Amino acid sequence: MTFDVARIRADFPILGREVNGHPLAYLDSGATSQKPVQVLDAVRAHNERHNANVSRSVHTLGTEATTAYEGARAKVAAFINAGTPDEIVFTKNSTEAINLVAYSLGQHLKLGPGDEIVISEMEHHSNIVPWQLLCERTGATLRWFGITDEGRLDESALDELVNERTRVVALVQVSNVLGTINDVSRIAARARQVGALVLLDSSQAVPHLPVDVRELGVDFIAFTGHKMLAPTGIGVLWGRFELLAKMPPFLGGGSMIETVTMGGTTYAAPPARFEAGTPPIAEAVGLGAAVDYLTALGMAEVHQHEQDITAYALKALADVPGVRVVGPLTPEGRGGTVSFAVDGVHPHDVGQILDAQGVQVRVGHHCAKPTCVRFGVPALTRASFYLYTTTEEVDALVRGLDQVRKVFG
Amino acid sequence: MMLDALYQEIILDHYKHPHGRGLRDPFDGEAHHVNPTCGDEITVRVVSDFSDISYDGLGCSISQASASVLHELIVGKDAAEIAQIHEAFVELMQGRGQVSPDEEVLGDAVAFAGVAKFPARVKCALLPWMAFKDAAARAGVDVGVSPEVKA
Numbered sequence: 397m398t399f400d401v402a403r404i405r406a407d408f409p410i411l412g413r414e415v416n417g418h419p420l421a422y423l424d425s426g427a428t429s430q431k432p433v434q435v436l437d438a439v440r441a442h443n444e445r446h447n448a449n450v451s452r453s454v455h456t457l458g459t460e461a462t463t464a465y466e467g468a469r470a471k472v473a474a475f476i477n478a479g480t481p482d483e484i485v486f487t488k489n490s491t492e493a494i495n496l497v498a499y500s501l502g503q504h505l506k507l508g509p510g511d512e513i514v515i516s517e518m519e520h521h522s523n524i525v526p527w528q529l530l531c532e533r534t535g536a537t538l539r540w541f542g543i544t545d546e547g548r549l550d551e552s553a554l555d556e557l558v559n560e561r562t563r564v565v566a567l568v569q570v571s572n573v574l575g576t577i578n579d580v581s582r583i584a585a586r587a588r589q590v591g592a593l594v595l596l597d598s599s600q601a602v603p604h605l606p607v608d609v610r611e612l613g614v615d616f617i618a619f620t621g622h623k624m625l626a627p628t629g630i631g632v633l634w635g636r637f638e639l640l641a642k643m644p645p646f647l648g649g650g651s652m653i654e655t656v657t658m659g660g661t662t663y664a665a666p667p668a669r670f671e672a673g674t675p676p677i678a679e680a681v682g683l684g685a686a687v688d689y690l691t692a693l694g695m696a697e698v699h700q701h702e703q704d705i706t707a708y709a710l711k712a713l714a715d716v717p718g719v720r721v722v723g724p725l726t727p728e729g730r731g732g733t734v735s736f737a738v739d740g741v742h743p744h745d746v747g748q749i750l751d752a753q754g755v756q757v758r759v760g761h762h763c764a765k766p767t768c769v770r771f772g773v774p775a776l777t778r779a780s781f782y783l784y785t786t787t788e789e790v791d792a793l794v795r796g797l798d799q800v801r802k803v804f805g
Numbered sequence: 806m807m808l809d810a811l812y813q814e815i816i817l818d819h820y821k822h823p824h825g826r827g828l829r830d831p832f833d834g835e836a837h838h839v840n841p842t843c844g845d846e847i848t849v850r851v852v853s854d855f856s857d858i859s860y861d862g863l864g865c866s867i868s869q870a871s872a873s874v875l876h877e878l879i880v881g882k883d884a885a886e887i888a889q890i891h892e893a894f895v896e897l898m899q900g901r902g903q904v905s906p907d908e909e910v911l912g913d914a915v916a917f918a919g920v921a922k923f924p925a926r927v928k929c930a931l932l933p934w935m936a937f938k939d940a941a942a943r944a945g946v947d948v949g950v951s952p953e954v955k956a
Binding site: 741742743744745748749752759760761765768774775803804 | 808811843844864865867929
C-alpha cells in the first residue's frame with residue numbers, strides 16, 4: 397500500500413484552512429502536531445459518554461473511564477514494545493517525565509559529590525535544566541557530549557566522558573533543532589559497562605519513527621502526546637519496571653498510595669506511584685486513539701514519508717541563495733526537522749514574512765540555546781515535517797523565502 | 806498588505822543603517838535586557854545628562870531598528886522630554902493599533918504604529934526602551950513611570 401498523503405490530510409480538518417489569505421502550510425509539527433478527527437472524536441466521545449474519575453469508583457461510568465484510561469496505557473506500551481503496561485507512567489509532558497526521573501532516580505541513587513551525570517550540547521532545555529537542578533541539590537557534576545560540525549554527537553571522548561563515576565546518561569534521541577537521529581547503541585553499551593543508567597528524550601523520535609524500547613537497550617524514555625497527534629497535557633515516561641519499583645515517589649497525593657495514616661504512608665506500585673492526583677483522562681484516551689492511528693499507518697511508513705519530504709526540502713533549500721542549513725545535510729540519520737539561517741535576516745523576520753504567506757514555522761532558539769551557540773547563531777528558523785506534510789508545502793516555504801529576500805534584499 | 810504596515814521603509818532603513826550603535830564610554834548607567842522567549846538581547850548605556858546613549862544587541866529588525874530610533878530621538882533631550890517620548894512610545898505599542906501617534910513627539914518612531922497590530926512583535930519593539938529606562942534609573946535619572954509592559 398502506498399502512503400496516501402491526500403487521504404491522510406482529509407483526516408486533519410485544520411489543514412484545510414487558510415492563513416493570511418493563503419492555504420495553510422503547517423511546518424511546525426516539531427512544536428506540536430495537528431490532530432486527526434479520529435483523535436478529536438475519541439476525546440469528545442469519552443467526555444460525552446464515559447466521563448468519570450478513574451481508579452476509585454465502583455459505578456459504571458467510573459469503570460468505563462478506568463477501562464479507557466488503562467486501555468490507553470496498554471496501547472502505548474504495545475506501541476513502544478514495553479514489557480508490560482505497568483512500565484508506562486502517564487505524565488503531563490516530556491518535561492515532567494524527565495523531572496520525575498531526575499528527582500526520583502536521583503534520590504534512589506543517593507547522588508552526591510564525585511558522582512557524574514552526562515548529557516549533551518544537543519539537548520532541549522527540558523533535558524538540561526532538571527539535571528542541573530539535580531546537580532545543584534546533590535553536589536554531583538554535570539558533563540556533556542559536544543556536537544560535531546556536521547551536527548552529530550561527538551563520541552570521540554566517550555570512554556573518558558562515561559566512566560566509573562557516571563551514574564546517569566541522558567540524551568536526546570532525535571534533536572529538535574538539528575534533526576539528527578542519534579544512534580545511542582555505543583553510548584548505551586558503554587554506560588552498561590560502567591553501571592550507569594540511560595534516559596532518552598524521545599520527544600521527537602516516538603512520533604516519527606519506530607521505537608522499540610527493548611531494542612534500544614536503555615532504562616528510561618520520555619515522550620509527549622501532543623507531538624504525536626494527541627492532545628496537549630499527556631506525556632509518557634517509560635522505565636524498566638525493576639527500576640521504577642525501586643524509585644521513591646515524585647509528587648505525593650491521591651492515587652499514589654498504598655495506605656495512609658497520620659503517622660506515615662506507604663506507596664502504590666508503579667505506575668500508580670508516579671501518578672498522584674486525577675490524571676489527564678480524556679487526554680490519555682486521545683493518546684490511545686493517536687497510537688491506533690499511527691499503528692494503522694505503520695511507523696516505518698511514516699518515517700519513510702518524512703525521509704522523502706526531508707530529502708526534497710534539503711535539496712530545495714540548498715538552491716535558495718543565502719540559506720544555510722544547520723545540521724546534517726543529507727536525509728541519512730536525520731529526521732524531518734530542518735533548521736536554517738538566512739543571511740542578514742533575523743529568524744523573527746523570516747518567520748513573520750513566511751506567516752504572511754500562510755507558512756507556519758518556528759523561529760528562535762527552540763529551547764536549545766546551547767545548540768544554537770555551538771553553531772554560532774542566536775536563533776534559527778525551523779521547518780519541521782510530519783506524516784501529512786507535502787512537497788507543495790515545502791514549495792510554499794521556498795517561495796516565502798524568496799519573499800524574505802525581496803523585503804530585506 | 807499587513808506586512809507593509811510592519812516593515813515600513815523607515816524601520817528597514819534603521820535596521821540596515823543603525824544610528825549610534827556600539828557601546829561607548831563613559832556612561833553612568835547600563836542595563837542588559839533579554840527576551841527569553843526569542844533570545845533577543847540588548848545592552849543600553851546612558852550618560853546621566855543624556856548627551857549620549859549607546860547600545861549593542863542581537864535581534865530582529867524590529868528590536869534593532871527600535872534601538873536606533875530610540876537613540877535618535879532621545880540623545881540631547883532633557884529628562885522631562887524623554888519621559889514624554891517614552892510614555893508616548895509605550896502607549897503606541899500597547900494600543901493594539903488603535904492609537905494615532907503624534908509625529909511631533911515620536912519622530913521616526915511613528916513608523917512602529919504598524920507593529921502594534923502584531924502582538925508577538927510588540928515585545929521586540931519595547932525591548933530597547935525598557936532597557937533604556939532601567940539604564941537611566943541606574944544612572945540616577947527617573948524618566949517617568951511608564952505602564953507595565955503587557956505584551
